[in-house]
Amino acid sequence: MDRKIEKKKGIQKKHIPYIIAGTIFLFLISWMVFGDRSSKMRVEKNAVTIAQVEKNPFNDYIRLNGQVQPGSLIQISALESGIIEQKLIDEGSTVKKGDVILKLNNPNLSLSILDSEAQLAEKQNFLRNTQVTMEQEKLNLKQELLSIQLENRRKKRAFEQNSALYNDKLIAKETYLQAKEDYEYSKNKMQLIIDRQKQDSIYRSVQVEQMEESLSNMRLNLSMIRQRIENLNVKAPYDGQLGMLTAEIGQSVSSGEKIGQINVLSDYKIEAKIDEHYIDRVSKGLKGIFERQNAEFVIEISKVYPEVRDGQFKTDFVFVGERPDNIRTGQTYYINLQLGEAKDGIIIPRGSFYQTTGGKWIYVVSNDGTVAQRRDIKIGRQNPQYYEVLEGLSPGENVIVSGYESFGDNQKLILK
Secondary structure, three states: OOOOOOOOOOHHHHHHHHHHHHHHHHHHHHHHHOOOOOOEEEEEEHOOOOEEEEEEEEEEEEEEEEEEEEEEEEEEEEEOOOOEEOOOOOOEEOOOOOOEEEEEEOOOHHHHHHHHHHHHHHHHHHHHHHOOOOHHHHHHHHHHHHHHHHHHHHHHHHHHHHHHHOOOOOHHHHHHHHHHHHHHHHHHHHHHHHHHHHHHHHHHHHHHHHHHHHHHHHHHHHHHHHHHHOOOEEEEOOOOEEEEEEEOOOOEEOOOOEEEEEEEEEEEEEEEEEHHHOOOOOOOEEEEHHHHHHHHEEEEEEEEEEEOOOOOOEEEEEEEOOOOOOOOOOOEEEEEEEOOOOOEEEEEOOHHHHHHHHOEEEEOOOOOOEEEEEOOEEEEEEEOOOOEEOOOOOOOOEEOOOOOOOOOOEEEEEEE
16 A cells, blocks of 8 residues: 655755855845945055145245356367367366466468468568569659650740741741640640659559558468467466366367366356256246255246256256355255245145056045045145145045055055
């Protein structure tokens, strides 16, 4: 006789795997919908630097390294090409205007002087010979004029005598006419010689003047060539200190080549390089302050150079009022350059996080200090101590300002 088997009620052993799978499925669905899926990283709290966001006056300045330079530099250049024969003054020595620093040698200049002297002597001889010839021609003309004047007087007397005889009908008309013609010819000839003498005198004057001018030019040329010999002595153009001198014995230098400089020590300036980020904010007249010998000294920008090299541009500062004692070329001063007036703003201390984020985001620490969440921000101005925060942070919040190199792209840091 068969017995009826009744079904067991409740959860049976065979149902357990299905229940576990369903539970896991529901947990995954719940985590995907309601869970925190942001990437996380555990960080030792003591390994990071946490700073508070504050609202305080932001002092708009930058820190610069400035180097003392002479107030002005005067370049030393070779006026003539040549080979350095002697070096009389060493770099760093004090010089007076006109002191010979270097002596050059140029054999070609000596040959030029000899050639110019020979040409000058030849020109002088030619002028003397011309002057002698002109004097001889002048004397010949005078002698010729005297002869024609004597002949003219005789012709005139003969004409006057024949004219009287002809009027008394004592001589023939032909004899009278010949005497008249001879006299008129002699008179015209004398006038011609007088005119010629005047023209020759004018011509001689012009010719002598031209030759004298030419001779004067040759003398000037010779003098200038001799001056070129003097220019082989490279001299100090100004009182001061002999600075950089790039010249060695035996070195060949060309005309106009820069070989050194004179540091004029009557005044000083400070030269500083500034990051190109500030090029639109730096202008002539901005004030700077530096400390020296337990005192503050004020300087201002006198010149801003437009060229940008290696991401920096150069500026010159001059002193306003007093300057430090024992100031020397080459000294370094640490300058605070004021770019604008201090204004209230939200600020955070400078930190190495900026190198990673570029100031676009930062980790903000929760109130209980256990979590730091990544947040977008906007950085404005900056000085050596603080960043000015334009957007993203509120006073009283805490942020991580130390380096982010080891945090990767994690959105959240769990602080232990």
